[in-house]
Amino acid sequence: MRMVIGSLLIGLVLAVPNLQAGGPGEPFMLSNGCINCHGFEGQRAPGAIPSLAGQSEAYLYKTLAAYRDGTLKGTIMNRAMEGYDDQTLRQFAKYYSSLPRKSLGSAVPKAHEQGERLYAQHCSSCHEKQADTPYVKGQNSQYLQGVLKDMATGHRTMPEEMASAISALKGEELQQLLGYLQGCAQKALCR
Amino acid sequence: MNSQRRLLLKWLATGIGASSIQALARPAVPVAARSYAVVVIGGGFAGATFARTLRRLDTSTSITLVEPSRQYHCCPLGVEYLVGKREEETLVFGYEQLHAEGIEVVHQKARSIDAKRKQVNLADGSVLSYDRCVVATGIGYKYDSSAGYNEAVASRVPHAWGGGQQLRLLRQQLEAMPNGGNVLISVPVDDYRCPPGPYERASLIADYLKTHKPDSRVIILDAKPRFAKQAQFEQAWKRFYGYGSEQANIQWIGALQGGTVQGFDEAKGQLLTEGGAVSGQVINIIAPQRADDFSQYNGLAAEHGWCPVNTQTLESLLVPDVHVIGDAAYAEKLPKSAFAATCQARVCALAIHSQMHGLALLKPQYMNVCYSLCGDNYGISVLLHYEHDASRNIIEIQTLRVTPLDASDEDYRREALSAYSMFDSLVKEAFG
Ligand SMILES: Cc1cc2nc3c(=O)[nH]c(=O)nc-3n(C[C@H](O)[C@H](O)[C@H](O)COP(=O)(O)OP(=O)(O)OC[C@H]3O[C@@H](n4cnc5c(N)ncnc54)[C@H](O)[C@@H]3O)c2cc1C
Numbered sequence: 175m176r177m178v179i180g181s182l183l184i185g186l187v188l189a190v191p192n193l194q195a196g197g198p199g200e201p202f203m204l205s206n207g208c209i210n211c212h213g214f215e216g217q218r219a220p221g222a223i224p225s226l227a228g229q230s231e232a233y234l235y236k237t238l239a240a241y242r243d244g245t246l247k248g249t250i251m252n253r254a255m256e257g258y259d260d261q262t263l264r265q266f267a268k269y270y271s272s273l274p275r276k277s278l279g280s281a282v283p284k285a286h287e288q289g290e291r292l293y294a295q296h297c298s299s300c301h302e303k304q305a306d307t308p309y310v311k312g313q314n315s316q317y318l319q320g321v322l323k324d325m326a327t328g329h330r331t332m333p334e335e336m337a338s339a340i341s342a343l344k345g346e347e348l349q350q351l352l353g354y355l356q357g358c359a360q361k362a363l364c365r
Numbered sequence: 366m367n368s369q370r371r372l373l374l375k376w377l378a379t380g381i382g383a384s385s386i387q388a389l390a391r392p393a394v395p396v397a398a399r400s401y402a403v404v405v406i407g408g409g410f411a412g413a414t415f416a417r418t419l420r421r422l423d424t425s426t427s428i429t430l431v432e433p434s435r436q437y438h439c440c441p442l443g444v445e446y447l448v449g450k451r452e453e454e455t456l457v458f459g460y461e462q463l464h465a466e467g468i469e470v471v472h473q474k475a476r477s478i479d480a481k482r483k484q485v486n487l488a489d490g491s492v493l494s495y496d497r498c499v500v501a502t503g504i505g506y507k508y509d510s511s512a513g514y515n516e517a518v519a520s521r522v523p524h525a526w527g528g529g530q531q532l533r534l535l536r537q538q539l540e541a542m543p544n545g546g547n548v549l550i551s552v553p554v555d556d557y558r559c560p561p562g563p564y565e566r567a568s569l570i571a572d573y574l575k576t577h578k579p580d581s582r583v584i585i586l587d588a589k590p591r592f593a594k595q596a597q598f599e600q601a602w603k604r605f606y607g608y609g610s611e612q613a614n615i616q617w618i619g620a621l622q623g624g625t626v627q628g629f630d631e632a633k634g635q636l637l638t639e640g641g642a643v644s645g646q647v648i649n650i651i652a653p654q655r656a657d658d659f660s661q662y663n664g665l666a667a668e669h670g671w672c673p674v675n676t677q678t679l680e681s682l683l684v685p686d687v688h689v690i691g692d693a694a695y696a697e698k699l700p701k702s703a704f705a706a707t708c709q710a711r712v713c714a715l716a717i718h719s720q721m722h723g724l725a726l727l728k729p730q731y732m733n734v735c736y737s738l739c740g741d742n743y744g745i746s747v748l749l750h751y752e753h754d755a756s757r758n759i760i761e762i763q764t765l766r767v768t769p770l771d772a773s774d775e776d777y778r779r780e781a782l783s784a785y786s787m788f789d790s791l792v793k794e795a796f797g
Contacts, residue, residue, distance in 0.1 A: 207732025221786030
């Protein structure tokens with residue numbers, strides 16, 4: 175039935191291959207309301223709301239459950255997750271983790287080389303290799319700033335590894351690092 | 366506070382500058398042999414989101430969108446334009462992306478549906494055949510609702526409940542009003558588009574008056590005894606606009622206090638309410654509403670003025686093979702919001718996709734979120750969860766949760782940021 179399609183659509187068609195009840199169409203229907211903020215592809219324009227596509231299943235489940243249980247305080251997310259059972263949260267987590275991340279370009283411009291080095295040195299061992307840790311390259315910077323502010327003001331737990339990674343950084347290094355992460359959201363800025 | 370936290374706070378104070386990220390250019394979908402034909406009438410939030418969702422589900426379907434305007438003027442965040450905080454261009458969207466994705470966009474007005482022949486007749490005389498027709502034509506106004514008010518009056522005394530010219534006119538009138546004048550907003554009973562909209566409008570007008578016309582007041586004359594997010598709005602009004610005091614820049618007169626508007630005296634500039642005549646220099650009558658003219662004239666609307674639908678598929682209960690989505694639909698108990706309209710659009714796209722391929726229908730899922738801005742860096746929201754009840758054809762409200770009254774300033778700030786962020790994604794989903 176499906177014809178040759180543009181490259182963008184391939185991921186989607188794979189993500190929504192058939193819509194039988196009990197099949198992969200169900201999480202798409204389940205996430206109907208989520209789409210208005212997080213996007214059909216789990217990716218969105220910059221802003222206070224994060225993209226979800228390609229985050230690890232473990233991280234997504236942990237975070238959604240924490241919103242539901244109130245152990246993580248957000249604004250609307252606590253209300254949005256209210257009433258969902260574990261099974262549904264797992265479906266959300268599985269679905270969004272299966273959606274492809276925005277492809278990142280391969281060239282890092284000079285301005286971000288130092289940031290990239292810092293990222294590799296201090297961050298990537300958790301943020302790219304540990305299952306229940308968020309992937310932060312290319313994430314919306316306004317959202318990341320909110321999370322960091324919550325950690326800084328004690329409204330969100332800062333994991334010990336992160337606290338020690340941050341204390342190893344100088345002020346301007348943190349700037350470079352975050353500039354690099356933000357740069358990753360831009361086309362062809364990041365590998 | 367430990368050193369990492371201090372470092373973070375310091376960095377957060379500096380910021381790293383906003384980025385402007387170019388939307389990824391999307392490749393056009395090659396036109397293959399088209400089998401199934403879907404005609405969508407109306408390219409607002411509902412129609413545009415429907416067309417793009419179905420395109421993503423079914424690359425082989427022929428999708429034609431009929432919309433008279435080349436540019437869509439949206440309502441959400443229009444209030445910021447009204448009070449001079451936003452450029453009008455940021456509220457205007459085109460259909461280029463839909464076209465690039467292989468959706469045929471025809472800039473014509475649809476005149477009628479021939480349900481027997483399964484054809485739509487357009488204003489220029491052309492005819493489109495369909496397997497399924499999806500009507501998403503929005504709202505119309507009951508201009509005969511109060512004495513002294515009619516469509517001609519509305520061209521001078523704007524409802525401004527759609528974007529574009531009406532909103533521009535209200536803005537000009539607000540700007541021209543001398544300090545000390547009153548702004549009157551007449552609010553109808555339910556159902557109307559965007560239940561918290563009048564109060565968001567009043568909030569930002571009060572904010573504008575406070576700065577530019579401090580002796581002026583916005584007075585809401587309401588045909589309802591209470592309203593959406595009332596406690597949250599009133600809390601913000603007290604905090605910012607002296608609500609409840611003599612000097613307040615905002616006042617609300619509910620139905621129980623005689624606020625229901627029964628007539629309009631244009632010569633005197635007065636709204637005639639149950640409690641007596643109220644004078645205003647700027648008058649905004651938000652007329653009572655119904656489904657738009659197209660659905661009325663094509664047998665889609667019931668006596669109450671809205672289009673009854675099967676809440677699982679959004680199929681019209683009155684005309685076969687036609688679906689109605691968005692504000693025009695009577696999909697109880699969803700409100701008339703862009704958020705709910707786009708949820709309906711996706712349920713409808715999934716239903717048509719399933720029917721087309723002989724698949725079982727999925728249980729429909731709906732949600733609604735409405736953000737309202739009450740002032741600078743201050744937003745509130747309501748979130749509703751629903752449960753579909755097939756036996757009663759009702760989308761029943763499961764929970765309704767509003768921003769807590771003891772939220773922190775940071776929470777209100779983030780809700781305002783989220784309002785902008787959600788606007789961006791609603792628009793991106795609809796128009797690309
Ligand atoms: C002041 C205000 C603030 C709002 N704020 C929010 C908000 O913050 N969040 C939110 O979710 N919602 C908000 N809304 C509600 C939102 O604007 C509507 O719910 C939404 O626009 C409904 O979408 P729709 O596609 O059904 O109708 P519309 O957006 O009205 O689109 C209908 C389209 O159909 C076309 N049409 C009409 N007749 C024909 C015909 N005969 N042939 C072809 N095309 C035709 C029209 O040109 C139009 O483009 C607000 C509304 C207002 C008034």
